[in-house]
Amino acid sequence: MTQSEEIRIGERLRFYRQGRKKTQAAVAGLAGVSEDYLSQIERGLKTPTIGLLHKFARILGVQVSVLLGEPEFEQDGVIHPVASELNRVMMTYGGPGAGDAVDLGELRGRVDAAWQIWQTSKERFSEGAEVFPGLVVDVQTAARSFRAPGEADERREAARIASDMYFLLRTFAKRIGRTDLSLLAADRGIAAAYEADDPLRIAAAHWNLGHIQIAQNEAEAAEETVMRAIEELRPRLDDGSEWVAMHGALWLVAAVASVRQGDAWTARDRLRQKALPAARSAGEGNVMWTVFGPTNVDLHAMSVEMECGESAEGLSIADQIDVTNSPSLERQTTFYLELARLNEQRRDDAAVLLHLLDAERSGPEDLRYNTLARDLVRGLLKRARPTLAPQARALAKRIGLVVA
Incomplete structure (x- = not known):
């Protein structure tokens, strides 16, 4: 059984760093990590957090999708x-x-x-x-x-x-x-x-734009987009729960934009002081398909800690989440993938495998298309002890990561 020709994140990072003629010391210093830690990432011994990956992308002047190796579907x-x-x-x-x-x-x-x-x-x-x-x-x-x-x-x-x-x-x-x-x-x-x-849909449209701006490594632009929408919604917060929920959903995007810019404390403040009160007021819901409610706020809190590399705090938050409260299978699947990433940061491979299998049961097609999921499986294949290796290989085969 051989692995497909997909390249690991670390190898892509090294390729673009060398192509930009930047030393490990220079990139590590700008990213706020040690040179040794960057070296371990490039050799596949460590997996960068999402937030760190965005820092590398900004330093090297490439899209995050380039470092992730998103497939050329076209x-x-x-x-x-x-x-x-x-x-x-x-x-x-x-x-x-x-x-x-x-x-x-x-x-x-x-x-x-x-x-x-x-x-x-x-x-x-x-x-x-x-x-x-x-x-x-x-x-x-x-x-x-x-x-x-x-x-x-x-x-x-x-x-x-x-x-x-x-x-x-x-x-x-x-x-x-x-x-x-x-x-x-x-x-x-x-x-x-x-x-x-339609003011509610206008707000939702900016929520959507903010998401894709973040995906394109434009967190600052995303923050500007959603903060303008938040201000426009402010006069309508007494008009009903759907307006409060849309307001809270925009604050979730603002929180993600903050952590992607390296400001975890602002992200946490936005979750606790803005999004959470809105979620408690509006309750669990799905206004404009944003899946906004207390569960989604908790999921974002867990994600913020994951992106910061605070795996212990992320897992502690995860313990309080009942993901079945979410009306979206995509959010449930993402929850399991982020649990896998948190445990990958702690090198608990048994837990990584457990949560990847949970994610597969929740969203089998997501594992095939999600690049981070595939990197988690690839890392597990490399590290897995003999007792875990057969299950890891079987999973990799099911999602098309390895061929017989």
Whole structure:
């Protein structure tokens, strides 16, 4: 059994460091770690935290996705060929406007059903790939319809449907490695939300944009995006729980933006002082598919500690989380992956394997597409004791990381 040709994070880090003609001492100093620690990362003996990985990306002037080695789905067409089809249909903007042929009620039902697939199905990538391209075409066609003077209500509803569909497309495109399509979808989601003149959706659109800006290593821009949206929502906080929940969801993005910029204390303060009170007030919910509530705040608190390398504190927070409270399988799967990462930081390989298997049960397709998950499995293959090695190899084979 041989490993696939995927390259470890450390090897990619060394490649780009040397290509930029930077010494280990220089990069380590800028990142705030020892030269020995950087050397261990480059040799595959240590795995960098997410926050540290973002520091390296900024120092070397590359995207985090480059260091992670996100697969070129467009080129090989093996893991997810739908990317090229989504790119094509987004560039066509749907067919010519034909309001009489558009059933907005039916279209709303299809978008909501697609969201249900994404948040609740274990085969969400495969099932989503079957419906997303056609849905994009029909939603974009609807958005170009209803332009007569007496069709303002229908036009706004078509825009609301479009904004919701673009929110979904943003997260799907990001997960299959197409951050360019994800950014395009986020931008169109903002335009659709403003077309609908819907303040809640406008806030959600900025929440979406903030997420993809963070994914593109633009945490400072993400912080600016969500902080503006937070200020715009502030006058509406007495209007109901959904406004409070959207306000809290934006603070979660702001917290992630802080820790990605190396400011863990601001991230913690934003979680405790802003997001948590909003979650306690609004309760568990899923406003605009943000899955915001006390459980998601706790998940973000755990993630912040993981990104800082504070594994003991992260595991302590994890012990208090009942992830089954989350309505999203994606969040549940992410919880198990982050537990695996926390235990990987402590070199507890038995726990790493246990939580990777939990993640596989929760979201089997996520392990195939999630680069960090694949790196966790790869590291486990390298280190695993004989008692764990057979299970680690079997998992690696199931997610396509090794071939017989």
